[in-house]
Amino acid sequence: MDVRNCKNCRRLFNYISGPSICPQCREELEKKFQDVKKFLFDNRGATIKTVVENCDVDEAQIRQWIREERLEFSPGVDIGVVCETCGNPITTGRFCEKCKASMINNLNEAGKRPEAEAPKIIKPQSRENKMRFLNQ
16 A cells, blocks of 8 residues: 655545545646636637636646646647657647657557568589598
8 A cells, every 4th residue: 555645735645646646636636627628618819827817726737737638728829838859839748749740650660570581592502512522
């Protein structure tokens, strides 16, 4: 059993997986997410600063939801999130579509089995080139 202190409220809880927060704090965080989601649905094109001011949530938490691909901002909105590989601006996640495709291609190539070499056929050689004993 893995017992930890919650990062938010410092209560002890049985840790299973994910962030180190207790079930109560996780539930509160999910309620905040739903509030942010509703706010963004009603206010398309809102910036992170606007969401922080209106929804009582930290900017770091919003960026975390963007990285987790739970939130996606409109393509025209400057949110300051960039691809971790190439640095191009993105609207959600950690990587741009080009880098995702490249990673998938690299993983597919790495996962392929090498082709078995065809067995070599040994052709009989002429007797002239072989070593032999001389008759004595």
